Amino acid sequence: xxxxxxxxxxxxxxxxxxxxxxxxxxxxxxxxxxxxxxxxxxxxxxxxxxxxxxxxxxxxxxxxxxxxxxxxxxxxxxxxxxxxxxxxxxxxxxxxxxxxxxxxxxxxxxxxxxxxxxxxxxxxxxxxxxxxxxxxxxxxxxxxxxxxxxxxxxxxxxxxxxxxxxxxxxxxxxx
Numbered sequence: 001x002x003x004x005x006x007x008x009x010x011x012x013x014x015x016x017x018x019x020x021x022x023x024x025x026x027x028x029x030x031x032x033x034x035x036x037x038x039x040x041x042x043x044x045x046x047x048x049x050x051x052x053x054x055x056x057x058x059x060x061x062x063x064x065x066x067x068x069x070x071x072x073x074x075x076x077x078x079x080x081x082x083x084x085x086x087x088x089x090x091x092x093x094x095x096x097x098x099x100x101x102x103x104x105x106x107x108x109x110x111x112x113x114x115x116x117x118x119x120x121x122x123x124x125x126x127x128x129x130x131x132x133x134x135x136x137x138x139x140x141x142x143x144x145x146x147x148x149x150x151x152x153x154x155x156x157x158x159x160x161x162x163x164x165x166x167x168x169x170x171x172x173x174x175x
Contacts, residue, residue, distance in 0.1 A: 009059050009093075013062040014056045023107050024103060024107045028109075033112050034103060036112060037102045037112070040102075041069070041070055042062075042070075043069060048067065052065070078105075080101045
């Protein structure tokens, strides 16, 4: 069983904030970057954030008094402490998990602009293509050549796969 939500909501933000900073600084990031992530999510400016920390508000008050939750916060997704952020039912707990996720990603080395930019309205996630977009050739034009050989099925594809596995096994010294 986990900690009851009421206990989590009663944690003072001024207690949690130094932990976020220590985590990020320990991984080579700065306190200013943590502040930018928090401000992006909650709408606080730097002075408003400092004021909330000095007042010693709990997490419930911190998020309830946030000037304006970022409308793109709903795009923050992923797993934090084994819990999928977008599946958390309680809105306050979901916001707390979103903040945890953003600070985790920052500490993992994701560039701040990349981290926040991927959630901005209309931002395109690198490596993803629109569902209805046609695959393109190296020149940028749509390709009419059909599936690439790695996507093909049949005896030739099975033979290529078998050779590939044999080469890997030889490299590892497995017979």
